[in-house]
Amino acid sequence: MKGKQVVVATGNAGKVREIEQALAGLGWQLTALGAVTLPEETGATYEENAALKACAAAVASGLPALADDSGLEVEALDGQPGVYSARFGNRPNDQERNLYLLEKLRGATNRRARFVSVVILAYPDGHLETYRGEMSGQLLEGPRGENGFGYDPLFVPDGETRSLAEMTVEEKRAISHRGRALAALQAAHQHGLPSRQVSVME
Numbered sequence: 001m002k003g004k005q006v007v008v009a010t011g012n013a014g015k016v017r018e019i020e021q022a023l024a025g026l027g028w029q030l031t032a033l034g035a036v037t038l039p040e041e042t043g044a045t046y047e048e049n050a051a052l053k054a055c056a057a058a059v060a061s062g063l064p065a066l067a068d069d070s071g072l073e074v075e076a077l078d079g080q081p082g083v084y085s086a087r088f089g090n091r092p093n094d095q096e097r098n099l100y101l102l103e104k105l106r107g108a109t110n111r112r113a114r115f116v117s118v119v120i121l122a123y124p125d126g127h128l129e130t131y132r133g134e135m136s137g138q139l140l141e142g143p144r145g146e147n148g149f150g151y152d153p154l155f156v157p158d159g160e161t162r163s164l165a166e167m168t169v170e171e172k173r174a175i176s177h178r179g180r181a182l183a184a185l186q187a188a189h190q191h192g193l194p195s196r197q198v199s200v201m202e
């Protein structure tokens with residue numbers, strides 16, 4: 001028997017890989033966005049942006065839809081780029097944004113940062129489930145590793161020596177912001193609990 005069909009409301013291939021891997025145990029049929037166009041991220045918070053994306057996909061498809069909004073908060077930059085992480089410095093791609101971040105932090109001794117992920121499962125009737133995960137660490141002075149996406153090559157989680165880009169998807173999932181948010185979602189749905197349950201993980 002096939003599990004329930006859920007649309008994954010993101011065009012970010014790195015996120016899709018992590019979401020598919022993290023939720024494999026639920027046996028859900030995860031479906032790509034197809035022709036659905038995601039709205040602009042006009043929210044001031046991860047919660048608002050994740051809800052915008054998940055709701056748009058749920059309404060357009062008539063199916064439950066899952067969206068992640070996430071970002072990197074750098075202490076020395078007063079929490080920037082945060083919700084603007086995907087367009088930091090108006091740079092066009094991950095590699096350019098990493099270089100921009102390194103420029104901004106040149107000579108900075110405080111290299112502490114954290115990742116935040118808010119995952120929202122939205123239903124076509126407008127009901128939302130919200131899950132949040134965080135991961136703290138340090139930013140390197142140059143990129144290391146080839147795996148992952150985004151700022152992964154610059155970020156070493158607390159208690160680790162490797163950057164996220166030097167880890168496998170499984171290793172990253174066990175400690176990452178998104179891994180934690182998705183683990184909370186998985187736990188809430190594991191035993192076929194009512195899908196209306198809301199759980200927020202700090």
Ligand SMILES: O=c1[nH]cnc2c1ncn2[C@@H]1O[C@H](COP(=O)(O)OP(=O)(O)O)[C@@H](O)[C@H]1O
Pocket residue numbers: 010011012015041068069070071072083085086115148149150151152164176178
């Ligand atoms: O796990 C991660 N590793 C590295 N960078 C991340 C991670 N999570 C989020 N980011 C950064 O934050 C941005 C979050 O973007 P957002 O969630 O708005 O939309 P996106 O799905 O279009 O990328 C990513 O593009 C990436 O640069």
Ligand SMILES: [Mg+2]
Pocket residue numbers: 041049069070083084085086
């Ligand atoms: Mg965003």
